């Protein structure tokens with residue numbers, strides 16, 4: 270269990286993904302984008318729009334079940350991207366770097382970018398926008414929904 274949480278709204282995710290696109294446009298042109306599903310799909314869609322890139326391949330890696338980490342399973346390889354030369358690989362975040370290591374093994378020449386990064390995974394990423402500490406769990410908007418919270422005065426009184 271993480272010791273703290275960092276909540277990302279749709280609006281913030283859009284802004285952070287556009288900030289990543291600004292960094293990546295200077296490194297292009299790109300032959301295409303490889304989205305690491307599922308988490309990389311939405312940043313990939315936003316960045317593809319900004320980079321005017323219409324060729325999207327996917328690679329599916331399953332590493333986590335909610336917050337529990339397991340062995341990475343490749344459910345779909347990125348066939349169209351060859352060895353990754355000229356391709357941009359996108360994911361929502363790098364945490365331990367396990368997923369990135371598997372993808373780098375398949376696409377050694379690709380440029381690897383994530384919106385968020387934690388210290389252990391940072392060395393595996395070429396470009397990212399925002400760093401959070403290793404003990405922080407990032408809560409993405411597709412994993413959350415708004416809910417009622419008690420006023421501070423009442424939750425403090427209950428302690």
Ligand SMILES: O=P(O)(O)OC[C@H]1O[C@H](OP(=O)(O)OP(=O)(O)O)[C@H](O)[C@@H]1O
Pocket residue numbers: 305306307308309330331332333334360361362363364365366367368369390
């Ligand atoms: O650096 P790591 O420790 O490997 O963690 C990062 C990976 O974990 C999450 O994927 P997840 O396995 O939860 O699958 P999902 O994208 O389908 O939700 C996230 O989307 C990254 O791909």
Ligand SMILES: [Mg+2]
Pocket residue numbers: 305306307308309330360368
């Ligand atoms: Mg993922």
